[in-house]
Amino acid sequence: MVSMIFSDCSSSATARLLPLSRQHGVVSLSRLAVGRLHVGPPGRCSPSSRTLTLHSSTSPSPVVTASTATEASAKVIDGKSVAKQIRDEITAEVSRMKDAIGVIPGLAVILVGDRKDSATYVRNKKKASESVGINSFEVRLPEDSTEQEVLKFISDFNDDPSVHGILVQLPLPSHMNEQNILNAVSIEKDVDGFHPLNIGRLAMRDREPLFVPCTPKGCIELLHRYDIGIKGKRAVVIGRSNIVGMPAALLLQREDATISIVHSRTKNPEEFTRQADIIISAVGQPNMIRGSWIKPGAVIIDVGINPVEDTKSPRGYRLVGDVCYEEACKIASAITPVPGGVGPMTIAMLLSNTLTSAKRIHNFQ
Amino acid sequence: MVSMIFSDCSSSATARLLPLSRQHGVVSLSRLAVGRLHVGPPGRCSPSSRTLTLHSSTSPSPVVTASTATEASAKVIDGKSVAKQIRDEITAEVSRMKDAIGVIPGLAVILVGDRKDSATYVRNKKKASESVGINSFEVRLPEDSTEQEVLKFISDFNDDPSVHGILVQLPLPSHMNEQNILNAVSIEKDVDGFHPLNIGRLAMRDREPLFVPCTPKGCIELLHRYDIGIKGKRAVVIGRSNIVGMPAALLLQREDATISIVHSRTKNPEEFTRQADIIISAVGQPNMIRGSWIKPGAVIIDVGINPVEDTKSPRGYRLVGDVCYEEACKIASAITPVPGGVGPMTIAMLLSNTLTSAKRIHNFQ
Structure with missing residues (x-):
C-alpha cells in the first residue's frame, strides 16, 4: 500500500x-x-x-x-446489541446445561506481566464470563516469570475438568517463546482458535475446526x-x-x-x-x-x-x-x-466458544 | 461458474x-x-x-x-526439463548424504485395491525414487482389507527409521475413513503435506510447514x-x-x-x-x-x-x-x-520432500 x-x-x-x-x-x-x-x-x-x-x-x-x-x-x-443478544442466548444455554447435567462451563485466563491494556482486557473477559454464568479462573504472573511456570499453569488447566477454555493473554513478555506457550494449550480447550491444527481445518474443505478465532x-x-x-x-x-x-x-x-x-x-x-x-x-x-x-x-x-x-x-x-x-x-x-x-462481538464469541467446548467435552446437545 | x-x-x-x-x-x-x-x-x-x-x-x-x-x-x-534438473539435484544430494552419514532417504507407498490408475501412479513414484537413489518401500493391500490393517502398516512405517516419507495412495476403498488413515501418518513423515497441522502452518505468518503439498x-x-x-x-x-x-x-x-x-x-x-x-x-x-x-x-x-x-x-x-x-x-x-x-513437477517435489524429511530427521545440512 x-x-x-x-x-x-x-x-x-x-x-x-x-x-x-x-x-x-x-x-x-x-x-x-x-x-x-x-x-x-x-x-x-x-x-x-x-x-x-x-x-x-x-x-x-x-x-x-x-x-x-x-x-x-x-x-x-449494531454489534453492541447483537453481542448482547448472543450473551443472552449463552446465559440461557449455560443455565440449561447446569440444570440438565450439573456442569458449568469454565474459562481460564493467564496474564503475565503488568501491561495496563492487557489487564483491562482480562478484566473485561472475566466480567463478561460471569455475566453469562461461565466460571472464570484467572492466573496473574509477574513479568519475570519463567516459561516453565506459565507452561505449568497451562498443563494444570489442560488437566482440570472444570476448565473448558484456556486463554493466554497476548503479548507475552519478550523473553518467552509465544509459539511454545500457545502450542501447549490443549487443542480441545483452545477457545482462541489460534492453534495451527484449528487453522488448518478451517482452511480445508470437509474438515471442521474445533474453534474459530x-x-x-x-x-x-x-x-x-x-x-x-x-x-x-x-x-x-x-x-x-x-x-x-x-x-x-x-x-x-x-x-x-x-x-x-x-x-x-x-x-x-x-x-x-x-x-x-x-x-x-x-x-x-x-x-x-x-x-x-x-x-x-x-x-x-x-x-x-x-x-x-x-x-x-x-x-x-x-x-x-x-x-x-x-x-x-x-x-x-x-x-x-x-x-x-x-x-x-469478540468477547461474545469467546464466551460462545467456551460454551461450545463445555458442550462438546460433556457431549451435551 | x-x-x-x-x-x-x-x-x-x-x-x-x-x-x-x-x-x-x-x-x-x-x-x-x-x-x-x-x-x-x-x-x-x-x-x-x-x-x-x-x-x-x-x-x-x-x-x-x-x-x-x-x-x-x-x-x-518446460516442466519436464525443470523436473529433470531437480531430480539431478536430488540425486547429487542423496549421494552426498549417503557418503557423509551413511543414510539413504526412504519413501514408503501404501496402495489399497487394484485401481489401474493408482497402480500406475505408484509405479511411477517407485521408479522416480529409485532413479534418484531414494529407497522405495511398497505395500499393496487387497481392496477388501480393513482400516486396521492399513493403520498397522502406517504405524510400522512411522516407527521405521529407514522410512522418511509415507504416502497413502488415494482414493482409498469407500469402506475406509480417509481422514482417520491420513491422520495416522506421522507429521514428520507426511511428505504429501496434507496434514491439517501442515496446512495450518502454511496459512499462518511466521510459521513454517514441515512439508508443502x-x-x-x-x-x-x-x-x-x-x-x-x-x-x-x-x-x-x-x-x-x-x-x-x-x-x-x-x-x-x-x-x-x-x-x-x-x-x-x-x-x-x-x-x-x-x-x-x-x-x-x-x-x-x-x-x-x-x-x-x-x-x-x-x-x-x-x-x-x-x-x-x-x-x-x-x-x-x-x-x-x-x-x-x-x-x-x-x-x-x-x-x-x-x-x-x-x-x-509433482513427483519431483515428492522426492524433494522425502529428501528434506531425511535431512531434517538426521539433522543433515
Whole structure:
C-alpha cells in the first residue's frame, strides 16, 4: 500500500473543504464519531453526516460516487446489541446445561506481566464470563516469570475438568517463546482458535475446526444476524494477520464467497475494494478506506479500532475504524461503527466458544 | 461458474470458424496439442498455432484481444526439463548424504485395491525414487482389507527409521475413513503435506510447514526457476481443493502476491482472471480458460490434465489442460503446456520432500 495516504477523513484538513453553511456540522463531527450510535435514528447512519459531502485532495474520485449516493444511508450494523443478544442466548444455554447435567462451563485466563491494556482486557473477559454464568479462573504472573511456570499453569488447566477454555493473554513478555506457550494449550480447550491444527481445518474443505478465532467469527456472525448473504459474493479482506484477516478470508470462502486478500504489498488496494460486495478491514490504519474505495451498496465490516488525537475529547483521543465512516455511510448499504461494531462481538464469541467446548467435552446437545 | 461453457477450444466446432486457407493448420491441431513441445522451436509456443486466430461463438470478446496479440508468443514453461534438473539435484544430494552419514532417504507407498490408475501412479513414484537413489518401500493391500490393517502398516512405517516419507495412495476403498488413515501418518513423515497441522502452518505468518503439498509446490517452483516475480503481483487461483488450489493460494500469499480464489460459486470468473498477472488453474475442466479470460502478458500455470476424445489419436483421446493453450499462447507471456508442464513437477517435489524429511530427521545440512 505504498501509495496510500492515511488521512483522518474527518480531520480539519478535510473539513476545510466544506461549504461555510455546513460548518456547524463539521465542528460536531469529531463528537459525532463517538456519539453517533446513540444520537442518530436507530439503525441508520446519522442524518447529520448525511447532509455532508466530504471531498478530499488525496482522492479526487469520491466526489462523483458520493454525489450519486447522498440520498443513501447505510444500515448501521449494531454489534453492541447483537453481542448482547448472543450473551443472552449463552446465559440461557449455560443455565440449561447446569440444570440438565450439573456442569458449568469454565474459562481460564493467564496474564503475565503488568501491561495496563492487557489487564483491562482480562478484566473485561472475566466480567463478561460471569455475566453469562461461565466460571472464570484467572492466573496473574509477574513479568519475570519463567516459561516453565506459565507452561505449568497451562498443563494444570489442560488437566482440570472444570476448565473448558484456556486463554493466554497476548503479548507475552519478550523473553518467552509465544509459539511454545500457545502450542501447549490443549487443542480441545483452545477457545482462541489460534492453534495451527484449528487453522488448518478451517482452511480445508470437509474438515471442521474445533474453534474459530473470535474476532473473525464475530464478523461473520454479524453478517448472519443481519441476513447479509455471503454465497457467491465478492469479498475483500484487508489485512492478512493470523488472528483476523487470514481466518476471516477462510471463513468467507467456507461460505462460498470469492475472496481476495489485500495486504501491505498490494499495489492498488482500492481497485480490489471497489469491486467488493463485502469488505472486512483489519489493518489498523485510521480512516484508510475512503468513500471512493467502496462500491455502492457494499457491506462494510470494520475491525480496526484506532485511537486518533482529539483535543475536543476529555480523554484527548477518540477511536476510529479503518474505514472513513462519514464517507462510507453514504455509499455502503450496511456498515459497522467504531466503537460498537465488531469490538463487542469478540468477547461474545469467546464466551460462545467456551460454551461450545463445555458442550462438546460433556457431549451435551 | 454457472454460466460457463466448457467447450474444447480446438474442437471441430471451433475449427469450422477458421478461414479455409488455414484448414491444414486446424487438422494438425489435435496432434500439436500433444506433440507441440517436441516439434516447436524450443521454449516458445508452436509457430503453427501462432498463425491461427481462433474465434468462438461462446465468447465473443477474444477476437479483439487475440488480434492485437497475434504477434506475441508465450514462453513455454518446460516442466519436464525443470523436473529433470531437480531430480539431478536430488540425486547429487542423496549421494552426498549417503557418503557423509551413511543414510539413504526412504519413501514408503501404501496402495489399497487394484485401481489401474493408482497402480500406475505408484509405479511411477517407485521408479522416480529409485532413479534418484531414494529407497522405495511398497505395500499393496487387497481392496477388501480393513482400516486396521492399513493403520498397522502406517504405524510400522512411522516407527521405521529407514522410512522418511509415507504416502497413502488415494482414493482409498469407500469402506475406509480417509481422514482417520491420513491422520495416522506421522507429521514428520507426511511428505504429501496434507496434514491439517501442515496446512495450518502454511496459512499462518511466521510459521513454517514441515512439508508443502507437492503439486502446488511444483507450481511455485516453476515460477521461481523461470525467474517470474510473485511479490506484489495479482494472482488468481482457480479451484479451491485441499490438495492444489487452496495451498497454491496460500503459497502465493506467503510470497506477497495479492490472491483471489475463484471457484464453482464464483459468478464471473473471467472478471478475476482478466486482472491477474499470474493464473494457477486447478479445476479439471478442459479448455475452460479462453484467450479472452487472460490479461496480455500474464503467466499461466495450468494444473489441469483432462482427457478429451480424439479419434485421430491411436489411444482415442488426448490430454488437455484447463486453459485453451492455442489461444493463451498468443496472449500470455509464459505458459505451462499439458502434458509436460506441472505434471512432471509433482513427483519431483515428492522426492524433494522425502529428501528434506531425511535431512531434517538426521539433522543433515
